[in-house]
Amino acid sequence: xxxxxxxxxxxxxxxxxxxxxxQLMLLSTKTADNALHRSESLEKWQITGAVCITRPPIICxxxxxxxxxxxxxxxxxxxxxxxxxxxxxxIEQDRIRAExxxxxxxxxxxxxxxxxxxxxEYEDACIEELKLTATTFAPKVTExxxxxxxxxxxxxxxxxxxxxxxxxxGENHQWIFxxxxxxxxxxxxxxxxxxxxxKCGLNLKVKFLGNAPSGFYKYRFPKNTLIDGCxxxxxxxxxxxxxxxxxxxxxxxDIAAYEWRTLDELDERLKKQYAKSVSQFLxxxx
Amino acid sequence: MTLxxxxxxxxxxxxxxNCNSHRCISSGTAPLLFRVTDIAWAEPLKKxxxxxxxxxRQREERRKKKIEKAIRKLExxxxxxxxxxxxxxxxxxxxxxxxxxxxxxxxxxEEEILQLRLLKQWSIYKKQQCIAETYMMDCMQTSTNRALExxxxxxxxLWLEAIQLxxxxxxxxxxxxxxxxxxxxxxxxxxxYKDETKKWE
Numbered sequence: 001x002x003x004x005x006x007x008x009x010x011x012x013x014x015x016x017x018x019x020x021x022x023q024l025m026l027l028s029t030k031t032a033d034n035a036l037h038r039s040e041s042l043e044k045w046q047i048t049g050a051v052c053i054t055r056p057p058i059i060c061x062x063x064x065x066x067x068x069x070x071x072x073x074x075x076x077x078x079x080x081x082x083x084x085x086x087x088x089x090x091i092e093q094d095r096i097r098a099e100x101x102x103x104x105x106x107x108x109x110x111x112x113x114x115x116x117x118x119x120x121e122y123e124d125a126c127i128e129e130l131k132l133t134a135t136t137f138a139p140k141v142t143e144x145x146x147x148x149x150x151x152x153x154x155x156x157x158x159x160x161x162x163x164x165x166x167x168x169x170g171e172n173h174q175w176i177f178x179x180x181x182x183x184x185x186x187x188x189x190x191x192x193x194x195x196x197x198x199k200c201g202l203n204l205k206v207k208f209l210g211n212a213p214s215g216f217y218k219y220r221f222p223k224n225t226l227i228d229g230c231x232x233x234x235x236x237x238x239x240x241x242x243x244x245x246x247x248x249x250x251x252x253x254d255i256a257a258y259e260w261r262t263l264d265e266l267d268e269r270l271k272k273q274y275a276k277s278v279s280q281f282l283x284x285x286x
Numbered sequence: 287m288t289l290x291x292x293x294x295x296x297x298x299x300x301x302x303x304n305c306n307s308h309r310c311i312s313s314g315t316a317p318l319l320f321r322v323t324d325i326a327w328a329e330p331l332k333k334x335x336x337x338x339x340x341x342x343r344q345r346e347e348r349r350k351k352k353i354e355k356a357i358r359k360l361e362x363x364x365x366x367x368x369x370x371x372x373x374x375x376x377x378x379x380x381x382x383x384x385x386x387x388x389x390x391x392x393x394x395x396e397e398e399i400l401q402l403r404l405l406k407q408w409s410i411y412k413k414q415q416c417i418a419e420t421y422m423m424d425c426m427q428t429s430t431n432r433a434l435e436x437x438x439x440x441x442x443x444l445w446l447e448a449i450q451l452x453x454x455x456x457x458x459x460x461x462x463x464x465x466x467x468x469x470x471x472x473x474x475x476x477x478x479y480k481d482e483t484k485k486w487e
Contacts, residue, residue, distance in 0.1 A: 047440055057463045070408050073401060083379070083386040137466040157467050187447040188437070210455055212448045214426065216433035234440060236433055241460075280429035284422055 045218070046230040049191035050179035052215070052278070053163040053206055055242040055260065057285060059140055061158040090119040150259040153247060160285045161260040164269050165199060168254040170222065175269040177278070178255070179235060181228075188213060192238040200258075201250025206240040214239045215281040217274060237281065368484075 063071065084092075117125075144155040153161065166173045178199040182191045189211050196206055215237035221227055249258050259269070263282055267275050379386070393401075438445040 080390045138469045211452045213433040214430045281426045
């Protein structure tokens with residue numbers, strides 16, 4: 001823009017400028033250019049890596065009413081289209097034999113057969129045997145669900161969980177994903193791996209999903225505060241998954257609290273703008 | 287010479303010495319040295335039995351024949367197709383087809399309409415699910431691209447690192463979700479291993 005202005009000044013016949021004035025102007029624009037450049041370099045941003053640690057669902061979610069209806073219909077249709085199995089035939093034969101026995105015209109060989117176990121008795125025996133050997137399954141609703149505690153992985157087994165922490169940022173604590181500024185010499189992913197170690201302890205085993213950040217968020221530090229000469233932070237989110245069912249978080253020094261929350265519980269904790277950026281890359285499980 | 291002197295001088299000859307020299311032959315004046323036979327730290331090597339070259343050749347040939355036979359057997363079986371016996375319907379079922387056919391209760395018109403409506407609802411539900419999934423993936427891709435762009439603005443080097451392939455990620459394997467959660471500290475009972483691989487010979 002500046003150059004076009006000069007062009008106009010030089011070649012516009014209406015604009016009569018002495019050589020001296022022109023030189024002056026040139027000088028002044030140069031300094032203006034420098035000032036512009038300086039203000040750009042002043043806008044330094046702190047590169048920050050943050051981890052979004054998710055725990056994928058462990059059990060299937062319950063069926064929705066529509067799904068339930070549909071699956072009922074499918075199984076009914078399937079049964080109607082099938083043929084009868086041996087056991088069903090046997091029940092039918094038993095029934096016929098019982099009727100004959102009542103009416104009295106039964107041959108001696110048939111009576112001998114009837115003394116044996118009937119199909120229904122066999123069914124009952126099978127059920128009894130199953131009861132003896134069957135294992136009791138673990139409950140789908142855990143203790144933590146009943147207590148309403150949020151600081152354990154052993155909750156909301158049919159949902160995805162995300163780790164949010166109350167981390168110290170500047171003076172105050174804020175609910176965010178664990179984060180830390182990038183240190184020179186490491187890649188962003190390495191910084192994030194460090195974040196997991198520092199903020200969550202060594203007991204939490206995670207797997208990173210790729211080298212690229214999957215989300216971005218930018219915030220300014222409070223007015224007139226510069227941290228390492230930066231006016232704000234650019235946060236790059238890396239996604240990772242918890243390996244295994246268990247694993248506990250040993251919060252780092254600057255972490256006041258932590259919670260494993262489902263996606264729709266996240267909004268209660270996160271700031272509106274933060275939640276919006278974060279929701280762009282989270283996999284909804286509903 | 288007294289008796290004691292005599293005794294000492296006779297013991298003098300019995301001094302043990304490390305001297306291994308073979309040249310210490312006793313004479314009247316020099317002490318008689320005890321020498322112990324050297325310890326054999328290892329057994330002397332046994333002489334290798336010389337084999338009859340004929341026998342060796344025979345053995346070699348026998349081995350070769352055995353391998354050749356196995357190869358021939360494999361080749362012969364390679365052209366053989368595995369029988370698909372599990373695809374056949376048992377004859378018994380074919381014979382008893384009529385006996386086994388179910389008599390289904392007749393469906394009223396109302397029920398049929400309900401069923402059709404349910405099918406429609408289902409297809410709409412599935413379509414919406416599909417659209418939501420596609421939208422979500424689009425969102426994630428956009429978000430990743432935006433993050434990469436911003437990263438490039440800040441630092442070209444970090445951006446270059448970020449777009450590298452992650453060899454540890456692929457192949458990615460995930461298990462679950464299951465119907466019920468795993469039982470804590472469950473000790474699975476040991477079973478017996480039974481090899482049921484079929485051999486087609």
